[in-house]
Amino acid sequence: MVNALEVLTTVVVGVMVGVEFSVAFVMNPILNALPEDSRQQGHAHGGRMLGAVMPVWYITSLVLTAVWAVARWHHHHTGLVVTAGALLIVSVVMSILLLVPINNRNKNWTPDNRPADWKEQMDRWLLLHYVRVAVIIAAFTLLVAALV
Numbered sequence: 001m002v003n004a005l006e007v008l009t010t011v012v013v014g015v016m017v018g019v020e021f022s023v024a025f026v027m028n029p030i031l032n033a034l035p036e037d038s039r040q041q042g043h044a045h046g047g048r049m050l051g052a053v054m055p056v057w058y059i060t061s062l063v064l065t066a067v068w069a070v071a072r073w074h075h076h077h078t079g080l081v082v083t084a085g086a087l088l089i090v091s092v093v094m095s096i097l098l099l100v101p102i103n104n105r106n107k108n109w110t111p112d113n114r115p116a117d118w119k120e121q122m123d124r125w126l127l128l129h130y131v132r133v134a135v136i137i138a139a140f141t142l143l144v145a146a147l148v
Helices: 002-032 036-071 078-106 118-147
Strands: none
Touching (some): 036 118, 078 118
């Protein structure tokens, strides 16, 4: 049963990492290559869509990691799982304090009501997102290492 939990946790976190990696390195370059109005509308739509799904995914990943750490508390790889959990906490805190406020503004913008600095705000979000992706990749790597 615990083995299934470990695999499930690793898969859930791994797929989350894949989605966030794709947002950073696939979707954003595609959106940024579009004409200005389409670019902004694409970012707003992505913010609405992923903004609804990702909080649940991040919290689920964190809870599964915590359950794994508790279930294998005396296992020799538990330190890796606990560290992965700490990194996932960092990613959630980063999201809440830094990325979500920008996303909440962005998802309501239209070409008619967006602020003059919308591009700078989106660039700031993307820079913070790169950092968050690095943090969750590190967490995922530690979970994989704990499996082997």
